[in-house]
Amino acid sequence: MQTFIVLGSIMMVLAVAIGAFGAHALKSRITPDKLKVYEVGVQYHIAHALGLILIGILVSHYPDVQLIKTAGWFLAAGIVLFSGSLYVLSLVKARFLGPLTPLGGLCFMIGWVLVAVGVL
Secondary structure (H helix, E strand, O other), X not given: OHHHHHHHHHHHHHHHXXXXXXXXXXXXXXXXXXXXXXXXXXXXXXXXXXXXXXXXXXXXXXOOOHHHHHHHHHHHHHHHHHHHHHHHHHHOOOHHHOOHHHHHHHHHHHHHHHHHHHHO
């Protein structure tokens, strides 16, 4: 329980800092299209950081359900792969990171399916 609440809280701090950096420091330095990509990364980062906190709470209600814990690790991986790749792709030309974005999205989907199955 504690692990996912702490991890989710750390991810939220990072999301807020990264979002503020984008809103203030990057607004005039990257194109509007790239800023939009960056903002999508921030939106998914925030949503899934909150998801990690939710998973921490669910673990306390379902302590013996390993699927919920596994779901948390998938959400954490999704934040790094999906949001992280969008941050980098919006700032530099690193097209080789492009395949990481859908892989991160897949991690998000697997995580949420595991939550549903674990609770059932």
